[in-house]
Amino acid sequence: MSPEILKVIWSATGDSLIMVGVSILFGTILGLPLGIFLATSRRGELLAAPKVNAVLGAIVNAVRSVPFIILIVAIIPFTRLLVGSSIGLKGVIVPLTIAVAPFIARIVESAIREVDAGLIEAARSFGATPFQIIRKVLFPEALPGLVLGLTLTTVSLIGYSAMAGVVGGGGLGDVAIRYGYQRFMPEVMGAVVLILILLVQGVQSAGDLAARKVNKRVRQD
Known part of the structure; x- marks a missing residue:
């Protein structure tokens, strides 16, 4: 490959990393509190609001059911309104964030629901408030699962970011x-595939390592 093509691939790799990094950041900012609320707002739970839970759950499921390539096109007017363009780096971060936030919310909800209910009852017996229980019991106990879930989401997001190239996403x-x-x-296609494989492997390895580090139930060497 010529130096010009190598430069293009290098620049595109940087753009993909920015897309994924910014999208996962904003997706987590939106999805984390949403997931916590979904996990704690059913009838009889810490933040009981079953009707709101049902509405938000339906919205999350609806967004998750839309294929990403259709979502990009469907929200073009909103993307243009928000960032002034529906193509390029800025234009693809918006649909990537919207696509990933519901997945993160469900991952957070699932991880929190796996926490032993006995821990919640013990915290309640000591007079802990709902927000104290969330902050000091649920979140720390669910953290390994959250890290693994975010790792899986990031891997999926790498694939989404590559798919965005079909509509001029860069x-x-x-x-x-x-x-x-x-x-x-x-040769260019092969290089792109190889880079994507390396990115996925790197993210997965880093996520697995981070999950082991934060898992208090696994004895550290």
Whole structure:
């Protein structure tokens, strides 16, 4: 490959990392509190609000059911209103965030629901408030599961970011489409696939390591 193509691939890799990093950040900011609320707001739970829970749960399920490529197109007016463009780096971060936030919310909900109910009852017996229980019991106990869930979500997001290249989203997917497919340059396509594999492997390894570090139930060496 020519130096120019290598430079394009390098720049696209940086763009993909920015897409994934910013999207997972904003997706977590939105999804974490939503997931905590969904896990603690059913009837008889810490923040009991069953009707609100049902409505938010339905919205989360609806967004999760929309294929990402359709979501990008469906929210183009909203994306343009928010960031001024529906293409390029800024234009793809919005749909990526909207796509990933519901997944994070369900991951958070699932991790918190796996916490032993006896711990919650013990905290209640000591007079802890609901928010104290969430902060000092539920969140710390669920943290290993949350880390693994965020790792899985990040891996999926890498695939989503590549898919965004189909609609001019930039990054590695855009390079694969413009050079690997449209100009029939299989070496570029192969390089993009290899980089995506390395990114996924790196994220998965880092996530597994982080989960072991925060898991208090696993004896540290």
